[in-house]
Amino acid sequence: MSTASIIVAIASFSLGTLLALLTIPVLVWLERRIAGLIQDRLGPNRTNIFGFRLGGLVQSFADVVKLLLKEEYYPSHIKNGRWLFMFAPIITFVAALLAFMAIPFADSIVINGEVLRVSPLPIDFGLFWYMAVSAMGVLGVIFGGWLSHNKYSLLGAARAGSMVISYELPLGLSILSLVITYDSIDFNAMVSYQSGTFFSFFPSWGILMQPLASIILIITLFAETNRNPFTVAEGESELVAGFMTEYTAMKFAMYFMGEYIAMNTASAVIITMIFGGYNLPYLSTTELLESFSIFSSTLMISIPLIAFIFVKWMRKNNRVRSTIKNDGGRAFETKVLTAVTVIMVILIESILFYLTYLSHDALFQNIAVTLFQIMIFVIKLMMFNIFFIIIRWTLPRFRYDQIQYIGWYYLIPLALLNLFITAIVVVGVS
Amino acid sequence: MNMNTCVSGITSHSVKTTARPRNSLMDKLYLPAITGGVKVTFKHFFTNLKDINAMDTMQYPQEQPTDISSRYRGLHRLTHREDNSIACVACFMCSTACPSNCIFIEATERLDNIDEKMPQSFFIDTLECIFCGYCVEACPCDAIRMDTGIFSLTGNKREDFVMDKDTLLSHKGAYGEESSCAK
Numbered sequence: 001m002s003t004a005s006i007i008v009a010i011a012s013f014s015l016g017t018l019l020a021l022l023t024i025p026v027l028v029w030l031e032r033r034i035a036g037l038i039q040d041r042l043g044p045n046r047t048n049i050f051g052f053r054l055g056g057l058v059q060s061f062a063d064v065v066k067l068l069l070k071e072e073y074y075p076s077h078i079k080n081g082r083w084l085f086m087f088a089p090i091i092t093f094v095a096a097l098l099a100f101m102a103i104p105f106a107d108s109i110v111i112n113g114e115v116l117r118v119s120p121l122p123i124d125f126g127l128f129w130y131m132a133v134s135a136m137g138v139l140g141v142i143f144g145g146w147l148s149h150n151k152y153s154l155l156g157a158a159r160a161g162s163m164v165i166s167y168e169l170p171l172g173l174s175i176l177s178l179v180i181t182y183d184s185i186d187f188n189a190m191v192s193y194q195s196g197t198f199f200s201f202f203p204s205w206g207i208l209m210q211p212l213a214s215i216i217l218i219i220t221l222f223a224e225t226n227r228n229p230f231t232v233a234e235g236e237s238e239l240v241a242g243f244m245t246e247y248t249a250m251k252f253a254m255y256f257m258g259e260y261i262a263m264n265t266a267s268a269v270i271i272t273m274i275f276g277g278y279n280l281p282y283l284s285t286t287e288l289l290e291s292f293s294i295f296s297s298t299l300m301i302s303i304p305l306i307a308f309i310f311v312k313w314m315r316k317n318n319r320v321r322s323t324i325k326n327d328g329g330r331a332f333e334t335k336v337l338t339a340v341t342v343i344m345v346i347l348i349e350s351i352l353f354y355l356t357y358l359s360h361d362a363l364f365q366n367i368a369v370t371l372f373q374i375m376i377f378v379i380k381l382m383m384f385n386i387f388f389i390i391i392r393w394t395l396p397r398f399r400y401d402q403i404q405y406i407g408w409y410y411l412i413p414l415a416l417l418n419l420f421i422t423a424i425v426v427v428g429v430s
Numbered sequence: 431m432n433m434n435t436c437v438s439g440i441t442s443h444s445v446k447t448t449a450r451p452r453n454s455l456m457d458k459l460y461l462p463a464i465t466g467g468v469k470v471t472f473k474h475f476f477t478n479l480k481d482i483n484a485m486d487t488m489q490y491p492q493e494q495p496t497d498i499s500s501r502y503r504g505l506h507r508l509t510h511r512e513d514n515s516i517a518c519v520a521c522f523m524c525s526t527a528c529p530s531n532c533i534f535i536e537a538t539e540r541l542d543n544i545d546e547k548m549p550q551s552f553f554i555d556t557l558e559c560i561f562c563g564y565c566v567e568a569c570p571c572d573a574i575r576m577d578t579g580i581f582s583l584t585g586n587k588r589e590d591f592v593m594d595k596d597t598l599l600s601h602k603g604a605y606g607e608e609s610s611c612a613k
Contacts, residue, residue, distance in 0.1 A: 037478040038471045042487050215461070317482045324492040390475065394467045 004111040008118065012105065015374070016120030019381070020100045020261055025060035027260045030382075031389050032059070038393045051329025052336075055318070070249035078149055078246075085147040089247065089254030092140030096262035099134035102126035103268045104188045106278050106373035107285040109366050117188065118370060126187040127175065130269060134224065137262060138164050141226070141233055144255070145243030156242025159400045160233035163223055166407030167230075171220035173415035174213040177422040178273055181210055191277030195284035203281035206274030212418045214274040216411050221266040223403065226259060228392035232400040267384035275380060278373040288369045296356045299372070300349055307345045311338050498579050500605035503563045505580035506554055506593070507601035509573050509610040515542065516599065517573035517610035520549040524565035524574055532558035533565060552595040556583060571612040579604035 029044075033056055036043025044059040052058065078085055101120040108115045116122075123129060138160055145157025182190045190206075198204045207214045223230040234242040244255045271277060279285070288295050318334045320327045355361075355368055398406070456462050478485055488495065498504070509517045520537035538550035565574050578601045585591050602608070 034475060037475045037482075040474060040478060040485055040487070042482065042485065042489075317479075319483070320489065320492065321483050324489065326492065390468060390471055391464075394471045395464065 002112065002114060005114060005116050008109065008111070008116040009122065012118045012122075013120045015105055015118075016101050016103070019105070019378070020097050020264060023264050023381075023385075024257050024260045025064065026057070027264065027385055027389075028063065029055075029057045029060045030386060031392075032056070034386065034389045035393050038390070048329070052333050053330070064253075067249060067253040072250070073248040075148070075246050078147060081147045084143055085246075086251065088140045088144035088147065089244075089251050089258065090140070091143065092137045092258035093254045093261065095133055095135075095137035095140065096258050096265055099130050099137075100261065100265040100268060102129040102187060103265075103272055104191060104277065105377050106370040107192070108188060109370050111363065111366070118374070119188070124186040124188075127179065127185040127190075130187075130265075131172070131175070134262070134265065135164075135168065137224075137258065140255075140258070141243050144247065145233070148243070148246040150246055152239045152241075153243050153245050156233045156235060156239050156245075159235065160226075160243060162400050162404060163226075163230065163232060166404040167220040167223035167411075170216050170407055170411035170415045171224065173412065173419055174216040174220065175273075177213045177415070177419045178206055178210055178217070180419070180422050180426055181206070187272050187277070190273060191279060192284065194276045195279040195282075197282065203276065205276045205281065210274070210418070210422070212414060213422075216415050216418075217274065218270060219411065221270060222388070222391070223407075225262040225266045225388075227263055227388055229395040229398050230403060231397055232403065235397070237397075263385060263388050264381065267381050267388060271377070271380045271384055275384070278377040278380075280376060285369065285373070288372070289365060292365050292369070293356050295372075296352045296368070300352050300356075303348055304345055307341050311341055314338070495581070498581060498604075500577065502579060502581070503561050503566075503576040504578045504604075505556070505583060505601060506559075506565070506574055506576050506598060507578050507603060508552065508595065508598040509575055509603075510599070510608075511544070511610055513544070514609075515544055516548055516595075517571050517612065518549050518552065519545055519571055519573070520547045520552075521570065523568040523570060527564040527568035529562060529564060530558045530560050532556070549595060552598060554593045554598065555591065556593060557588065557591045572610040573612070575603060577603045577605045 033043040033045075035041075043056060045053060045056040047053065047056070047059040047062050049058055102123060103126070104117065104119040106118040108117050110116075119126070121129065141160040142157045145153040145155075145160065148154070178190075179185055182193045184190055184193070194203070194205050196204045198209060202208050222228075226233055232242075234244070236242070239245070244252055247255060283295075314337060315334055318337075319330050352368070355364055511517050520535055522535055522537075525531075525533035525535055532555040534551070534553040534555070535549050536551045537547050540546055540548040561576070563576055566576050580601070583591065
């Protein structure tokens with residue numbers, strides 16, 4: 001164990017924890033604001049600390065405080081299995097959190113000939129880990145609904161159980177055809193494979209090489225995360241709140257946060273498996289390292305441009321209408337945020353300038369490329385999370401028998417067909 | 431003519447069967463329809479993201495509603511006569527008409543020779559009130575009105591929402607006549 005390996009392990013572990021846990025308030029904020037914008041409303045934008053609203057992000061932290069201070073109500077009619085009742089939300093939360101840990105955030109960095117994985121769990125069977133652990137999440141839902149001794153909760157749990165048998169098989173089969181294509185169960189190897197091209201033009205992303213399996217994967221992962229259009233276990237229009245009817249305060253918040261982490265994990269798996277992971281199309285890690293000066297010059301031009309567009313957008317939108325006199329400190333906030341953005345841009349620019357033209361240390365270039373890949377990963381992750389949210393506010397909910405029907409009559413045969421064709425093509429090519 | 435002849439009159443070839451529209455392949459695929467839906471929501475999202483203040487949303491406490499008309503049923507008031515004394519004659523018509531039983535009146539004799547009766551106390555529990563306006567319709571003396579234009583009512587405790595006679599008399603009408611029109 002060298003010092004570098006310990007540092008990389010600690011850094012990637014804390015990055016993984018931050019990405020999983022710190023995205024929850026961001027995702028709740030995104031969900032509420034995007035829902036508002038889609039429905040021509042504003043969404044929460046009033047809560048502030050000393051006039052700093054960050055576009056309403058502070059509201060999420062106020063929500064956390066609210067949930068922590070709520071009365072911890074325990075329904076007295078639950079006699080048996082009280083510990084499991086308390087434990088059920090933790091199962092869902094932990095399963096979603098652990099499943100995220102196998103995702104690589106950047107390509108393995110080579111320091112002094114040592115290959116170090118940038119992933120909280122440095123394992124080369126990440127896909128198995130993901131499938132095994134994330135499938136546990138539904139157990140928390142079933143236990144919670146079952147032990148609530150409540151008709152609505154029980155129906156919700158039963159629906160969650162029926163969901164499992166509808167989506168797990170097509171999910172596994174579609175993943176299997178992707179595994180055959182990439183010839184690996186290592187997430188990192190999958191991403192490296194996808195940085196190449198096929199037919200010498202198209203980037204060999206899973207969505208282009210295996211369109212059918214990719215669509216089935218996306219649909220089934222929507223079902224696994226209990227997101228719309230598959231929120232039958234919650235079913236607030238007919239089942240009050242489904243499996244979480246009897247849950248209050250932080251017990252409820254565990255389910256709530258578990259749902260968002262699961263969404264985050266599903267997005268991470270989708271982009272890792274079929275959208276090229278932390279890589280941009282046509283740009284593999286070796287290419288980035290070989291032509292570092294071109295890559296960093298492109299970054300040095302594009303980062304100020306992006307920052308300029310962001311500041312312009314903020315100056316236009318972080319203010320109240322001209323008919324309202326009191327802007328609640330928005331002008332001051334815009335000034336401070338603009339200054340912060342400018343300072344950050346100057347900092348990044350100077351670091352890139354130093355790395356490109358003054359120093360030619362391979363290690364620092366390596367780290368710069370890794371940071372760039374992490375940035376790409378986070379951007380892709382957030383874009384896919386936004387896709388999840390937009391889908392939620394677009395589609396109505398399926399009936400649970402319709403989900404079974406789709407799963408058994410359409411998705412499983414299609415996934416099987418796709419698996420056969422993939423196997424034949426792979427055998428024929430090799 | 432009994433039931434049987436009636437039924438036997440309908441033969442299989444006289445019944446017209448209309449073919450129900452079947453779902454086409456495009457409908458069964460769901461994905462084209464989902465794409466169409468996402469296109470709509472994304473358009474709303476993106477248009478609003480570009481210019482948040484162009485949205486048709488009222489930023490309420492700073493922006494007050496402008497569509498409160500003279501027919502809006504706001505908070506109640508008790509009107510005065512021409513000589514500035516209370517118009518109410520404590521006939522209990524309003525509390526009888528009230529569907530939520532939120533008007534509580536105690537009558538007393540009126541000693542100033544203007545009328546025979548007046549309310550000693552007049553309470554409206556606005557937490558019970560459903561703002562239906564039946565009391566206004568029932569009043570024979572035009573003594574109670576809901577034309578104050580007050581649409582928002584706040585308080586720190588329940589007692590703040592029980593309006594007594596003096597409070598109700600102090601409310602000013604926002605539209606129309608200030609005093610009672612009863613003859």
